[in-house]
Amino acid sequence: ASSSYKPAVLDNGVRVMVPPHIGAGTRIVVDVYEQTYVRRAD
Secondary structure (H helix, E strand, O other): OHHHOEEEEOOOOOEEEEOOOOOOOOOEEEEOOOOEEEEEOO
């Protein structure tokens, strides 16, 4: 499933790969050590 992920740039400039259902402006939770997408924020 990770092959369908798309690149996203966070407000602080960090680039992460996110699932296709994540749109611009969506708040997400990122693993700060791995710099990877975890889940959508509440």
